[in-house]
Amino acid sequence: MRRELRAEWTKLRTVADTGRLLLAVIALTVASSAAAAATVSCPAAGCDHDPAKISLIGVQVGQAAVAVLAVLAITGEYGTGMIRTTLAAMPRRGTVLAAKATVLTGLTLAAGAVAVLGSVLAGWLILPGNGFTPAHGHPFLSLSDGPTLRAAVGSVLYLVLIALLSLGVAAAVRDSATAIGVVFVLLYVFSILPFMISDPDWQRLLWQISPMNAGLAVQATTNLSSLPLSPWAGLGVLAAWAAAALLGGGSLLRVRDA
Amino acid sequence: MSSGTVTPYRSGLRTGRDGFAQLVRAEWTKFRTVRGWLIGMMVAALVIVLLGLLSASGSQTSCGGPSDVCPAVPVGPGGEAVEDKFYFVHRSLAGDGGITVRMTSMTGQIRLPDITPGTRRVVPGVEPWAKAGVMIKDGTRQGSAYAATMITGGHGVRMQHDFTEDVAGRPGGVSAASPRWLRLTRSGEELTGYESADGAHWTKVGTARLAGLPATVQVGLFVASPGDLTVKQTDLGGSTVQNRFAEATAAFDQVSLEGKVSGGAWSRDDIGVTREPDGSPHHPGGVVESGGTFTVTGVGDIAPLADGQTIESTLTGVLTGLIVVIVVAVMFITSEHRRGLIRTSLLASPRRGRVLAAKAVVIAAVTFVAGLAGAGVVVPLGTWILRAGGNYVLPVSLLTESRVVVGVAALLAVAAVFALALGALFRRSAAAVTAAIAAIVLPHILATASVLPAGAAQWLLRLTPAAGFAIQQSIPEYPQVIGHYVPQAGYYPLAPWAGFAVLCGYAVLALGLAVFMLRRRDV
Structure with a gap:
């Protein structure tokens, strides 16, 4: 496994896109979070907004860059034919995919942590100015607060799981355009399906199995009882999606010709 | 080579x-x-x-009740779904003619969100699009063709017809100190609305052509008030819209009719009123007539429907x-x-x-x-x-x-x-x-x-x-x-x-x- 890890790390490190996409993850996440924090306000009468969720909203945008990074980590090789060399040098295909997943996890953890910390910092700086003060019923954003810490750590893990889900899908479809299309449908389009159906039971079910809605439940710190899933259970749904995608992609990688 | x-x-x-x-x-x-x-x-x-x-x-909807049949939604002359709910004090008019009235007041009440749950909080006020005025309508069936000249709660005088059409007249409201006059005349298929501040100098508001209007129509006074709308953002990214009860009351006097108008008492119809399960009207409108003054109260709206x-x-x-x-x-x-x-x-x-x-x-x-x-x-x-x-x-x-x-x-x-x-x-x-x-x-x-x-x-x-x-x-x-x-x-x-x-x-x-x-x- 060490050889595979080293090879995958070298490949990913030396592709120009990787650095740019990691920067995009950080920039998109922090910028969108800051923009969201700047547009909401909380009057003296109080408000229903969840300050932790608002300051982490950029994760919904930043995840797009994470998904593209993860997809390109494998479809880039199919595009150039590099995959044949890779599999000739490292014939244990499951291990190759595991090594890719490990390297991606590390990179996403690092970039995600920076992005989430930047977002929390932006929220901490901007939100009090918009009325999110203890006087209006919202304590200042702080990572020493249990639910806020869970939201921040959970958001980093969320990004990692998005990377793994995208990698699994990309291993299965082997083409960057198709893989990105599939991942974006799974994330964004699936997330709004519950709002397009009026039946409450269907809404709840679709919300619970949608990778983005369920996964982002981990960001909620207020009104937890109104959520269809508890925060960690929601992240668990996304983890199940990622595991299924990796298993499916991995088995297709093993049985198909490259 | x-x-x-x-x-x-x-x-x-x-x-x-x-x-x-x-x-x-x-x-x-x-x-x-x-x-x-x-x-x-x-x-x-x-x-x-x-x-x-x-x-x-x-998407499944059920209207409840023993038969579980949803009430039919009226359809306007243009084929669109409409809300046609108002209090109508009317007589029938054969052939050409018209109605002229003076309106001296427009008041109302609006129900606001309860502060104490279970206690109704009703305040005086008129919805901006509450309507009161004169109307000529093809009978009392909901959705039938009509034209009306009216004073609204906050948008001045209007001439509206067939639910979707709206022409603005002069702005301003109405009070006992500054009453306003409204007139609506029929000539064939053409209906014309006028307004006046003194009953002598008239300004035309607009004209409506109601194709196929029968010879005999209903002419009279009407009042309606749409509900009070509040929107609240919710956490999951949606919003809840609440529409709460509001009613309007207008006082008319110096009512004069032209043309071949039926005699006897005025007919009164609470057009489209919602019925309780026992058949009694829910939020009924009404009219009080004394010495030539009609005080009409109405609930509802005469407008295209967007609910569905x-x-x-x-x-x-x-x-x-x-x-x-x-x-x-x-x-x-x-x-x-x-x-x-x-x-x-x-x-x-x-x-x-x-x-x-x-x-x-x-x-x-x-x-x-x-x-x-x-x-x-x-x-x-x-x-x-x-x-x-x-x-x-x-x-x-x-x-x-x-x-x-x-x-x-x-x-x-x-x-x-x-x-x-x-x-x-x-x-x-x-x-x-x-x-x-x-x-x-x-x-x-x-x-x-x-x-x-x-x-x-x-x-x-x-x-x-x-x-x-x-x-x-x-x-x-x-x-x-x-x-x-x-x-x-x-x-x-x-x-x-x-x-x-x-x-x-x-x-x-x-x-x-x-x-x-x-x-x-x-x-």
Whole structure:
């Protein structure tokens, strides 16, 4: 496994896109979070907004860059034919995919942590100015607060799981355009399906199995009882999606010709 | 070594084989011989149909009650669903004639959200679109043709007819100190509204032509008040809209009628009043008559109805279909770059702009057909399923329904051209697919299903290519009807074709840029 890890790390490190996409993850996440924090306000009468969720909203945008990074980590090789060399040098295909997943996890953890910390910092700086003060019923954003810490750590893990889900899908479809299309449908389009159906039971079910809605439940710190899933259970749904995608992609990688 | 003249080689093929028609044919051959792309287009059409039918069958409404039959919704002369609920004090009028009244007051009461649960909080006040005035109507059936001159709670004098039409008169309200006069006359099919501050000097407000108005009509006084609307944002990204009871009361005197008017007492009708299960009226209106003064109280509204499902709610699959279309359109050009086929293509047709134009024609045509197949099936079938599930789907004309179906197909086709142009610009599928989705799909999702404030959502749908989704809006926004007109509720800030034009503008711009870059760059 060490050889595979080293090879995958070298490949990913030396592709120009990787650095740019990691920067995009950080920039998109922090910028969108800051923009969201700047547009909401909380009057003296109080408000229903969840300050932790608002300051982490950029994760919904930043995840797009994470998904593209993860997809390109494998479809880039199919595009150039590099995959044949890779599999000739490292014939244990499951291990190759595991090594890719490990390297991606590390990179996403690092970039995600920076992005989430930047977002929390932006929220901490901007939100009090918009009325999110203890006087209006919202304590200042702080990572020493249990639910806020869970939201921040959970958001980093969320990004990692998005990377793994995208990698699994990309291993299965082997083409960057198709893989990105599939991942974006799974994330964004699936997330709004519950709002397009009026039946409450269907809404709840679709919300619970949608990778983005369920996964982002981990960001909620207020009104937890109104959520269809508890925060960690929601992240668990996304983890199940990622595991299924990796298993499916991995088995297709093993049985198909490259 | 031979000497002498050498006849240069001439191809036996006739000249002129790089005409645009040949190029389109070549591109069509490329498209149809890649199985994945054809399958992709079929998937796009199929996903539009299946997701739409899934969401339509997931919507069930039940009206309760022993019979579980929803009350019929009145339909106006133009075929649209209407609310026709007001208090009417009237007499019948045969042939031409008219009514003149003086209005001396307009008051009302509005129920506000309870502070203490269970305790009704009612405050005095008049809704801005509460209406009181004179009306000529084709009988008392809900939805029948009418014209009315009225004073509103906050929008001055208006002349309205047939539910959707509205003409503004002079602004201002009414009080005992400054009463206002209203007059409505009938001459054949033409009804004319006037107003006056003193009963002597009259100003024309507007004219309405009610085609097919029978000889005998009802003429009289009416009052209506729409409910009080409050909107509350919720955490999951939606909003809850509350419509609470409001009523208006107006005092009329110096009522005079012209023409062949029935004698005897005035008829009184609480048109469209809601009934309790025991048959008694819920929030009834009424009239008090004393010494020539009529004090009329009314509840309800005379306006097009926006409460119900729309035919475009069956188009849930369009976003997914659009992503599939984007992927295929991008690959239609980037795969040529990846495989090097582009060199052959450009060698065969050195005028590069025409190659890209031919590709655009092919992808637009194929996508349009797929979109038309998908939307053409799902809109009628989904609407039928919605209605079978007890949902009320707002009726629209065949013309509007065709515009929605053809518009969605055109939206997909233009989006495909936009994606193709991005593919030609970026030459790499990952970047182009991401950019196209970020430009068209993401703004629409952000605007219609997120916590974005309504103002920001509307700007997204004016400025980005997602403005094109306006083409699927079937029920227009009426300025004279209070409503929650936001993207989250299906109302787009631009008119259908204007929004579509924005998307076309982006596609043309991107295609122009792509042609420019294709000419400049080596391949």
